[in-house]
Amino acid sequence: MSYRVMARRWRPQTFAEVVGQEHVTRTLQRAIARGRVAHAYIFTGPRGVGKTTTARLLAKTVNCHNPQTGSDGLPEPCNDCPACDDITSGNALDVIEIDGASNNRVDDVRQLRETVKYTPTSLQKKIYIIDEVHMLSVSAFNALLKTLEEPPDHAMFIFATTEIHKVPATVLSRCQRFDFKRISTREIRKQIERIVAGDKLQVDEEAQVAIALKADGALRDALSVLDQLVAYQGDEPITGEVVRQALGLIGTEIYFRTTDVAATGEIGEALKLAEAIAGGGHDPREYLRGLQQHVLRILFLKAGAGASELDVAEEDRKRYDESKDRLADEDLLRIGEWAAEAEDLLRDALDPQVRLELLLVRIARMDRAVDLGALLESMGVQPGQYQQPLPKSSAETASDRKPAAEKKAAKASPVDVKSSESSSAEEQKPPEDDGDDGDEGPPPEPPPKTPSGPTSSPEPDEEEDAEENNGEAGTGDSSSAENGQLTLVDVREGWLGLCDEVSRERRTLGVALEAGAPTMMENGAVEVTFEPDFRFDHDQVMRNRDLVTKAFRRYFGVSKRVVIRNGPVAEALRPPRRKTHTEQRRERFEELLKDRPVWREMIERLELKMNGK
Numbered sequence: 001m002s003y004r005v006m007a008r009r010w011r012p013q014t015f016a017e018v019v020g021q022e023h024v025t026r027t028l029q030r031a032i033a034r035g036r037v038a039h040a041y042i043f044t045g046p047r048g049v050g051k052t053t054t055a056r057l058l059a060k061t062v063n064c065h066n067p068q069t070g071s072d073g074l075p076e077p078c079n080d081c082p083a084c085d086d087i088t089s090g091n092a093l094d095v096i097e098i099d100g101a102s103n104n105r106v107d108d109v110r111q112l113r114e115t116v117k118y119t120p121t122s123l124q125k126k127i128y129i130i131d132e133v134h135m136l137s138v139s140a141f142n143a144l145l146k147t148l149e150e151p152p153d154h155a156m157f158i159f160a161t162t163e164i165h166k167v168p169a170t171v172l173s174r175c176q177r178f179d180f181k182r183i184s185t186r187e188i189r190k191q192i193e194r195i196v197a198g199d200k201l202q203v204d205e206e207a208q209v210a211i212a213l214k215a216d217g218a219l220r221d222a223l224s225v226l227d228q229l230v231a232y233q234g235d236e237p238i239t240g241e242v243v244r245q246a247l248g249l250i251g252t253e254i255y256f257r258t259t260d261v262a263a264t265g266e267i268g269e270a271l272k273l274a275e276a277i278a279g280g281g282h283d284p285r286e287y288l289r290g291l292q293q294h295v296l297r298i299l300f301l302k303a304g305a306g307a308s309e310l311d312v313a314e315e316d317r318k319r320y321d322e323s324k325d326r327l328a329d330e331d332l333l334r335i336g337e338w339a340a341e342a343e344d345l346l347r348d349a350l351d352p353q354v355r356l357e358l359l360l361v362r363i364a365r366m367d368r369a370v371d372l373g374a375l376l377e378s379m380g381v382q383p384g385q386y387q388q389p390l391p392k393s394s395a396e397t398a399s400d401r402k403p404a405a406e407k408k409a410a411k412a413s414p415v416d417v418k419s420s421e422s423s424s425a426e427e428q429k430p431p432e433d434d435g436d437d438g439d440e441g442p443p444p445e446p447p448p449k450t451p452s453g454p455t456s457s458p459e460p461d462e463e464e465d466a467e468e469n470n471g472e473a474g475t476g477d478s479s480s481a482e483n484g485q486l487t488l489v490d491v492r493e494g495w496l497g498l499c500d501e502v503s504r505e506r507r508t509l510g511v512a513l514e515a516g517a518p519t520m521m522e523n524g525a526v527e528v529t530f531e532p533d534f535r536f537d538h539d540q541v542m543r544n545r546d547l548v549t550k551a552f553r554r555y556f557g558v559s560k561r562v563v564i565r566n567g568p569v570a571e572a573l574r575p576p577r578r579k580t581h582t583e584q585r586r587e588r589f590e591e592l593l594k595d596r597p598v599w600r601e602m603i604e605r606l607e608l609k610m611n612g613k
């Protein structure tokens with residue numbers, strides 16, 4: 001088999017065969033079909049994604065003696081007529097390919113201007129394909145501009161560039177621009193698969209994935225690597241190991257071992273790992289980049305993406321899925337950050353091996369964060385009841401520094417611990433109205449001004465003994481600045497938790513309560529409003545007001561009279577919607593990534609996508 005011509009043999013001969021650039025090829029084909037081909041095009045995009053290939057196809061199709069109609073009704077070259085043959089073989093005199101990098105002088109362009117005047121010798125159109133056009137000198141550009149201003153009818157220019165910003169605006173404005181995309185790893189893999197099947201090569205899945213990932217969006221690179229490997233291996237099968245050896249890639253095994261070290265904390269294993277990386281002749285920086293990608297993949301799975309979304313070999317996919325719960329998000333992020341840091345430091349480190357060892361020991365010795373979310377779930381607390389399982393900030397805690405005795409007040413759920421109110425304040429003044437007081441209730445109380453906002457963070461030193469806490473002083477929680485009172489904001493935040501609390505006693509009642517919205521807090525009462533659509537829920541809650549009142553006291557640690565109303569609810573006061581578990585994880589993931597632009601970029605590179613998106 002003539003492996004040397006593989007990449008050329010698989011070069012697309014029709015628009016339909018161009019991989020991953022349908023947005024360009026279709027537009028071009030439509031223009032050809034309508035006879036509206038422009039005089040000058042500029043193709044921009046990363047290297048190796050098909051710009052020159054598409055330029056040649058365009059040249060072929062406009063010159064083809066016998067254009068065909070592709071399966072989608074769009075024109076394609078016949079690849080059979082003399083014009084097609086000459087262009088495919090590179091023998092067409094009227095298709096002039098110029099490399100901007102080596103023909104950047106003004107003289108070259110002047111020569112071009114001379115020849116462009118003459119009509120084509122055998123083809124309909126004389127086509128100039130200038131690759132890396134941004135390399136032209138300023139004077140060369142100026143000379144080119146003259147030609148572009150009044151191009152002869154028989155001439156057509158196709159420029160290609162990887163650096164569009166270096167092309168003068170005067171030139172750009174005379175060209176139709178097409179942006180070529182980086183080709184996704186998935187598409188590159190598909191193409192590799194096609195070639196492997198077509199040429200009956202022995203290349204296993206792991207090897208194909210490794211080649212596709214290494215190509216980083218450039219199909220041409222993938223094909224040339226494949227070409228080389230076939231040349232090295234002859235008839236021997238190409239395995240993942242062969243590819244890794246040839247390209248100096250690090251196997252996923254090393255990365256899984258790294259996260260294992262983080263989970264088990266074994267220093268000895270950490271050092272062995274550092275040795276394995278160095279001993280394998282791997283570039284420590286390559287390892288560190290790979291490690292960041294590895295933790296990102298795990299974070300993605302944890303954030304609710306399916307393992308099938310990962311572009312890794314089947315075997316690894318399973319492994320990722322199995323290992324995703326071994327470490328908390330925070331730990332994974334820390335590992336990733338340390339790896340990024342170390343990557344920076346390695347740039348001028350004298351002894352990269354020592355750096356690597358230090359990093360791995362650090363990973364082994366880190367204090368693992370408790371995945372509070374998972375912990376709570378294992379305790380049977382539903383996701384809706386907790387918010388951010390992040391440690392409470394010192395600013396928030398400062399105001400709660402009170403003797404434990406004073407904190408007994410708040411019982412409630414383990415997490416949504418709210419400030420409690422002294423019960424002396426509770427019965428001060430019962431509200432006047434009860435139930436159906438018509439449709440226009442008093443305007444909702446504005447949210448109180450609080451120094452640090454309401455908090456729903458857990459308080460680890462909370463004692464859980466006080467059921468009734470009459471006579472206890474308020475806790476002085478930061479969210480209840482005034483008189484240590486539970487605010488409407490607090491109640492809204494804890495609302496779903498309260499509904500859960502009610503559900504535990506009577507399921508249907510809890511569900512009914514969810515349709516209501518806490519709309520006002522006044523003295524000793526909390527007003528719950530149901531919109532007219534929820535009349536049924538309203539009635540049910542109304543009938544069981546005592547039960548709700550008791551649950552309220554248990555949950556918020558404060559006695560309030562529960563006033564049920566029926567009427568419209570302002571948009572801002574609508575009942576809090578219950579978030580799905582996935583939504584929560586996703587939000588949290590977004591939050592974690594907020595200050596990490598580099599990681600965002602990496603996510604795009606890895607083509608990590610959340611479910612269904």
Ligand SMILES: [Zn+2]
Nearest residue numbers: 064078081084
């Ligand atoms: Zn043809």
